[in-house]
Amino acid sequence: MAALLILLISSLPITAYLLTAQTEQQSALELGQRPTDRDVPAIVILGDGAGPSNPAYRLRSQLSNVADGLSVTLQSRLLYAGQLYAEQRARGNTPLVIVSTGPQPILAQPNVTSTDVITNFLVQRGGVDSSQIRVDTESVDPRSSAVAVRQILSPGSASDNCRLYAICDNGNVQSVPTTTTAAGPRIPVELVTPALGLRRAASTFARLNFAIVPKPTDFYVFQSQAGLGLAALTDLIPSAEALGISSRVVDEYLATVYYFLRGWLTDPLGV
Template sequence: MFLLIAQILLWVLLGLAIWFVLLRLIPKEYLTWLGGAILLTVIILAFFFPTDRSIATIWNIISLPLKPLGLTLLLLILGTKKKKESKLIWAAVAILLLSSIPWLADRYEYGLIRSNLAVQTNVCTARTVSEADAIVLFSKGTTQPFLRYQPDLVAQQTSARIVEMARVYNELRTAGRLPQAIVVGRSTPFAWTVGQQTPNPNLEATTIARRFASLVGLPLGDIALLKGDTVREAATQVQDYLERRTDLGRRIVTISSSVDSPRVVSAFTQDNFVVIPRAPALDTVVCDRENEVVELEQLIPNAESVLQTSQVVDEFFTLIYYFLRGWIAPCADCWDN
């Protein structure tokens, strides 16, 4: 009952926030019921069809003021239109600084992960993966479905995850186990061509699998390729696959990015999996940070930190989205409640 009430309150809060933004951006005389109905339809479609390219583009435009760079640009535009509104310009400068300082960006990521990852999945201890039955690697197109269909770029961004998967696989083989490797990739690409080639629905997953196979010396046939446009869909696909494999249990190692790890773990925990999260440099992001010494270089703003902060904000809204859909539950025993 508490979760249902929390979901209803979040829905109401989201609706009020969107309505407030619309009233600010669009004059009341132009904000007719027809226009409002159209915008509301787009928002609903974006909620239920997050991987549709056209809807994703419109949603990215509408949600731009909710992100650091978009909010900064909006404040600068409003501030330059009204000469006496210097407070808006200073607010834009403050937001840009807060999102571009490396130390702060690291703390944002640290806080998001520690506040949404359960204590029992603590990666800061000497927890072994030797009893895992399967390794599930998520392509970047699955954990972030709004990405454009660019197979080479996606494979490049996922290469660190592939190396981490190879490391876990070798650790399991050393422990005497024969783990099942599973690669989850986007099922249907967006409807456009890449260069002179027509997009292949399996190209992304196949590319990742081949690179993984070359790293660990496995033939491509030994790697299961599953399709999933979202983490929720991927969890369902993995569950169906493992139920067909009577020789495998429900203890898995998930490979994703650091900031995606809490969402991945929570989605699989909903299906009664025992999940051990792994990600490139996840331990360095969340472990032993309390007594960290701040260096001068960490206080100098840079563009990479803006990107990192934006990714944290995107993941925060994605967590809310998953919660509203009932795909994940709030973490009751996280490191930082």
């Protein structure tokens, strides 16, 4: 009975509104307090890191163009990155555009890689020079993306692939977890990522010695600022979409706790 009640409450649109409002409003507030005209060596775009077999993919990544197979959300982030790239170029800076999306399904094009599709999209629709594009298709979460980006920007300084090993009394060899922080000056990057995951992603990158200029996307803008008094009747009717959004927020909270326990965050409560 309790599980059914939790499921019912989580399926209410008004619950999804309340869960997302605090995260998104805080992200927007912190974004407004940071300089936005800083020259950066790289613009980093994070993807959902999900494939067609993952339920999150079906909820978040509906395909709008079967020819290229890029999701609606990824296309919007790439276009936003193209805008940021143009702003940097207007100031005389030519940053790298690093797309860390994880494996991406490319439909109806068996001989075309996701790297080719993303590169062509950025060149043709984003106005980015092909020589400035780097695509990481191996990373599946913010931590692995941060490691990959760091290796691209500082290929000789990354130590995250190194491990310490200990020999136990029984002769077994075990890996010893480490929480080494990168040395040297912080690398400024513009980070394009969904607003719900902005705090975890920014803190993860900061842990690896990046100075983050957050550029949140994919805002869920539902509730008016007038408050709950203007909530529509449909906000009290359970829906699968509301359940998906509520689940995504809870997943983000749990992932943040996991990252904190692993020592991958600098400040889990801030950007």
